[in-house]
Amino acid sequence: MSLSLTKHRFSEISLEGIQGACLDLDDTLYAYEPCNKAGFRAVLNRVEQQRIVEPAALEQAWKEARSRTHQQLSGQAASHSRLLYLHTALELLFGRSEPALALELESCFWDAYLNVMEWNPEAEAFLQALKSAGIRTCIVTDLTSHIQFRKWAHLDLQRYCDFMVTSEEAGLEKPNPIIFHKALSKLQLAPEQVMMVGDNHEKDILGAVQLGMRAYLI
Numbered sequence: 001m002s003l004s005l006t007k008h009r010f011s012e013i014s015l016e017g018i019q020g021a022c023l024d025l026d027d028t029l030y031a032y033e034p035c036n037k038a039g040f041r042a043v044l045n046r047v048e049q050q051r052i053v054e055p056a057a058l059e060q061a062w063k064e065a066r067s068r069t070h071q072q073l074s075g076q077a078a079s080h081s082r083l084l085y086l087h088t089a090l091e092l093l094f095g096r097s098e099p100a101l102a103l104e105l106e107s108c109f110w111d112a113y114l115n116v117m118e119w120n121p122e123a124e125a126f127l128q129a130l131k132s133a134g135i136r137t138c139i140v141t142d143l144t145s146h147i148q149f150r151k152w153a154h155l156d157l158q159r160y161c162d163f164m165v166t167s168e169e170a171g172l173e174k175p176n177p178i179i180f181h182k183a184l185s186k187l188q189l190a191p192e193q194v195m196m197v198g199d200n201h202e203k204d205i206l207g208a209v210q211l212g213m214r215a216y217l218i
């Protein structure tokens with residue numbers, strides 16, 4: 001077992017003695033922030049163009065809705081659900097539920113998000129190296145399955161990866177061991193045979209190290 005608090009580049013990670021690799025998705029295989037900004041901007045543009053509500057009012061309601069959703073669903077996949085943020089934000093704005101509009105704006109968000117999502121080239125090269133070395137891979141990711149599957153499709157992860165486990169599927173988010181156990185079970189490997197690679201120290205690194213996996217913060 002090895003734990004390093006220092007950040008690594010993908011090219012520095014040794015594959016020696018490894019039979020499986022778990023990888024985080026968001027902010028590990030691609031940069032999250034530009035995508036999230038593009039998604040949010042698209043939603044604000046849409047409400048302005050269609051005169052649904054003032055963008056500033058939606059922005060404020062979104063913040064409140066996000067905070068309530070995080071609090072209500074802490075540790076679960078749906079705590080980050082843009083659909084639930086929008087559902088609650090629209091209730092705050094209109095005093096009633098607007099599920100059809102929430103759905104429309106959620107699509108608007110994720111379509112714009114995926115539109116600007118592109119590979120971290122070092123991450124793609126790393127996955128190519130894992131594949132060439134015959135190392136089995138599992139994406140281990142916090143969020144609801146539908147959008148994480150869309151991200152898989154967008155990056156065409158089928159070319160490199162064998163498995164994916166989402167926190168919706170596991171029931172709880174990283175660093176809960178349940179999600180890592182699920183990944184190891186899919187890989188049919190023991191913790192000491194598998195490495196975890198991710199950008200979040202607490203979720204990705206501590207979560208994996210607790211189970212005896214080696215882990216690399218990138």
Ligand SMILES: [Mg+2]
Pocket residue numbers: 024025026027028198199200
């Ligand atoms: Mg991440």
